[in-house]
Amino acid sequence: MLNLNDILETINMIRQENLDIRTITMGISLLDCADSDIDVSCEKVYNKIVRCAGKLVKTGEDIEAEYGIPIINKRISVTPVSMLVAVSGGDPVKYAHALQRAADTVGVNFIGGYSALVQKGFSAGDVELIKSIPRALSETTNICSSVNIGSTKAGINMDAVKLMGEIVKESAILTADRDCIGPAKLVVFCNAPEDNPFMAGAFHGVGEPDCVIHVGVSGPGVVYAALKKCYGDLGAVAETIKRTAFKITRVGQLVGSEAARRLGVPFGIVDLSLAPTPAVGDSVARILEEIGLGVCGTHGTTAALAMLNDAVKKGGVMACNSVGGLSGAFIPVSEDEGMIAAARSGDLKIEKLEAMTAVCSVGLDMVVIPGDTPAEVISAIIADEAAIGMVNSKTTAVRVIPAIGKKAGEELNFGGLLGEGPIMDVNLSASPKKFIDRGGRIPAPMQSLKN
Amino acid sequence: MKKTVISVMGKDTVGITARVSAACAEYNVNIIDITQSVLQDMFVMVMLTDISGLNCNFKDFSEKMQALGSAMNLEIHVMHEDIFNSMHRI
Numbered sequence: 136m137l138n139l140n141d142i143l144e145t146i147n148m149i150r151q152e153n154l155d156i157r158t159i160t161m162g163i164s165l166l167d168c169a170d171s172d173i174d175v176s177c178e179k180v181y182n183k184i185v186r187c188a189g190k191l192v193k194t195g196e197d198i199e200a201e202y203g204i205p206i207i208n209k210r211i212s213v214t215p216v217s218m219l220v221a222v223s224g225g226d227p228v229k230y231a232h233a234l235q236r237a238a239d240t241v242g243v244n245f246i247g248g249y250s251a252l253v254q255k256g257f258s259a260g261d262v263e264l265i266k267s268i269p270r271a272l273s274e275t276t277n278i279c280s281s282v283n284i285g286s287t288k289a290g291i292n293m294d295a296v297k298l299m300g301e302i303v304k305e306s307a308i309l310t311a312d313r314d315c316i317g318p319a320k321l322v323v324f325c326n327a328p329e330d331n332p333f334m335a336g337a338f339h340g341v342g343e344p345d346c347v348i349h350v351g352v353s354g355p356g357v358v359y360a361a362l363k364k365c366y367g368d369l370g371a372v373a374e375t376i377k378r379t380a381f382k383i384t385r386v387g388q389l390v391g392s393e394a395a396r397r398l399g400v401p402f403g404i405v406d407l408s409l410a411p412t413p414a415v416g417d418s419v420a421r422i423l424e425e426i427g428l429g430v431c432g433t434h435g436t437t438a439a440l441a442m443l444n445d446a447v448k449k450g451g452v453m454a455c456n457s458v459g460g461l462s463g464a465f466i467p468v469s470e471d472e473g474m475i476a477a478a479r480s481g482d483l484k485i486e487k488l489e490a491m492t493a494v495c496s497v498g499l500d501m502v503v504i505p506g507d508t509p510a511e512v513i514s515a516i517i518a519d520e521a522a523i524g525m526v527n528s529k530t531t532a533v534r535v536i537p538a539i540g541k542k543a544g545e546e547l548n549f550g551g552l553l554g555e556g557p558i559m560d561v562n563l564s565a566s567p568k569k570f571i572d573r574g575g576r577i578p579a580p581m582q583s584l585k586n
Numbered sequence: 587m588k589k590t591v592i593s594v595m596g597k598d599t600v601g602i603t604a605r606v607s608a609a610c611a612e613y614n615v616n617i618i619d620i621t622q623s624v625l626q627d628m629f630v631m632v633m634l635t636d637i638s639g640l641n642c643n644f645k646d647f648s649e650k651m652q653a654l655g656s657a658m659n660l661e662i663h664v665m666h667e668d669i670f671n672s673m674h675r676i
Contacts, residue, residue: 137591137667139621141674142632146593146663200645203665382673389672 149204153356153417154383156390157410158208159195160332162339162347162403163187165214165248173225177233180219184211184237184246187346187400192242194397198390206390207353207552211238212337213248221260231271231278238277247279247337252327255289255576265295268302272317273309279335285325285521287528291577296521299323300514300571304537307506311539314547319469319501323517323533325524330404331460336497336532347403349460350391353410354383356417358447362425372426373446380407380450388455404459407451408496409443411471413554419443419464420473420483431473432483440464441494461530463496469536469549469556470501479557485516486562493523498532503547503556506539508563513537515567518577526580588638589618589667592651596660598629606633606662609654613647614639629660634667 148154168179188211195209213234220227227249234246249271251261268280282299285291306317322336329340332349339347358379365375387405395402411419420431426439444464452458466488468474477483485502492498498520504513517533524531538547538558548555594606603622610617615635622631640647648664655662 137632137634137670138674139623139630139632142591142593142670143595143630145670145673146595146665150661150663197645200648201666202669203648203663204669385672386669389668 148357148382152360153412153414154354154386155205155207156350156387157353158210158332158351159191159206159391159394160210160212160337160349160351161188161191161398161400162212162330162343162349164339164343164345165219166341169219169222171223173223173229176219176223177229180230181233181237184213184234185240188241188243190398194394198393198397202390204386204390208245209243210332210334210337211241211243211246212332212339213246214339214341215248215250215252217251217260217264219260220264221258227264227267228271228274231275234278235275243277245277245279245334247281247334248339249278249280250282250338252283253292253295254283254286256292257295265298265302268321269305269309269317272306272320279320279337281322281324281327281336281338283324283327284517285525287326287525288579288583290579291325291518291521291525293518293571293576294574296514296518297511297571297574299517300510300512303513303535304510307537307539314549315536315539316549318536319534319549319553321534324530325521325532326528326530328460328530332406333408333410333461335534343403344401346400348391348395348398348400349403349406350387350394351406351408351410351460352383352387353408353417354379355409355411355419355422357383358409359416359418359422359425362422369442373442376443376446377450380447381454384451384454404457405451405455406460407448407458407462408460409447409464411465411467412552413470413472413475415472418471418473419466420471420477424473430480430482431477432487436487437490437494440466440491444495461496465496465500466491467501467534468559469503469547469554470552471554475554475556478559485559489519489523492520492531493527497530498524498534500532500534501553501556502535503538503558504535504561505543505558506537506541508537508561509566509568511566511568511571512561512563514571518571522577526582528582587636590635590637591665591667591670592633592635593663593665594629594631594655594660596629596655596658598624598627599658602629602658602660603631605654605658606631609651610635613650614641615647
């Protein structure tokens, strides 16, 4: 018989501490949908997604009811659409509409993969797709886009960095009437993982199987509650986080393998992430404060976060068969109640966030910046983040939202899991325009020479 | 055998076990094991049950048990056994 305390602990985690499965994401390859006629290609894309993912939402809901654990999101990631554009040519936004139609039919809340991988240069379809991103994000509601502009192996494509600064800004301008929601669905990556189940950066890599299930777990609230009862030194804190992460991740493994079995597709990976929500009691920032920081963003934040991130991985890695995706603590400002508070009070600044991204996943995430920030400054922010990722052989990303027509002190509200956030100060004292305009490529670092 | 854990929590009153067991019988759910205790005024009971003979679908059963819980001012959850096994056993 099961232990009574164990059962109560599990129920308490789910009911009181916001333990949930953040997402079941089905990865679907669209390589066999490419056709030289873009309309035929779009139709094939729609049909394949509906065929593969028709039962995804229902299966998720069944598992949710049977196991009593909430599964917040059911999502789909697809092959980077630039590869289809390479074959078909034509207006890439047609694919965005086909994906939107598929999302509406199967009932998922996001499809990710309106993407291009250009870390070493542009190939056919890449520039066309990137330039269409602002329109695609403005004309659809449930499509996410990402662009990989650098990697440890390839260096950083600075032409793409320059372009992405402009694209982020344009996306915000086109959606200015909707709280600039466009760039909230757009991630600029360095070292993008091909099996990431989390939006907005999810896409289905070409090395993946035809159809696969990935799972992203959550649980900052559970870690926070466990640390509230921990009075030991930092070794004890790390141990508590590890034990908690193990339990959280085991649930992810269970749900993922069950979903894969019922859908008849292979189970890919569990993403060991602490994914916060704007709900009170589900915040990564509050964990850092519980560890002992007066406020998230003060000195010591990077060290505490490094320990948290490491302990989450150590606890989670034994709990599942295969680990992948982003796997680390997320620090999206507008999606984390404690981060929002720290940004509002001015204690959390972009410079500190940048340092934090060196020791956790993923990057400058959901950061609202002034609407008049020049495109070259956004490019420079992207370049800085990409450099951190490139040199440290880790994934970094930038998802900043220029608040068009708004100034410091004002806020944007995206609603739902995307949350809300105050505009954070950006250093505009001197322009990086000359650096960005040089273009070209930052060569791959010594760290790339591992063979 | 399809094992499910029914957990019942709330203020102790007369007849909790009787009514929850009666509901199990009504839906043809076989009780394999029961653990219960009362801490101060809090009643906690965990039943391990076999639902392979369930005479309605799982979702309905789960909702009926939850409704029974709210009628008696208790919290009742019906969850597959595996979630506890996977979390607490290696």
